[in-house]
Amino acid sequence: MNNSTMLWTGRVMTGLFALFMLGASIAPKLLGMPVAEETLAQLGWPAGYALTIGLIELACLALYLIPRTSVLGAVLMMSLLGGAMATQVRAESPLFSHILFSAYLGLFMWGGLWLRDPRLRQLFPAIRETAR
Template sequence: MTENQMLWTGRVLTVLFALFILGASVAPKLLGLPIAEETMRQLGWPSGYAFGIGVLELTLLALYLYPRTNVLGAVLFMGLLGGAMATQMRNGSPLFSHTLFSVYLGLVMWGGLWLRDAAVRQLFPVRRD
């Protein structure tokens, strides 16, 4: 894959990740949609946490999208995704569709960053031998 192809593939993955997080997670929480609080309640969270988590997700997404802080944003986002995965595990959610969904999101997030940022590729090289 050429450098240009990797850059554009990384950008596409990053945009898909950002749009998914914004549409499926941040917006319902910040807009106060009942589904956000209901989902949090079903997962064992007390009411009132959805808005704060939405603000946190939006902040981490901004850090991830800003080139100077993208690695910090990705690392912090993985912490949030790890917490989401632990919540799903504690709740006894299905493994592949719910519990591991945070891993899938993390792979898309880091894959997009790895493909679009040469410094990240140097930090995490793919060895061919």
């Protein structure tokens, strides 16, 4: 795959990840939708945490979308997704549909960043050349 194709594929993946996070995760919490508080209550979170979690998600997403801070944003977002995964484990949710969903999102997020950032591809190459 040439660099231009990788860049645009990474941008599309990043855009899809951002739209998903905004629509499915951040927006309900920031808009104070009852579904956000109800879902958190079902997972064992006390009332009133939805707005705080939504603001943290929004901050991580903003850092991820800014090229200079994208790696920091990805690390922080992955930390947040790890917390979501731990919450699902504690709630004894189904493995592949609930617990691992955060890992799927994280892999998609990192994949988009890897494709659009040549420095990250240099740090983590898909194929390592062996010395002869």
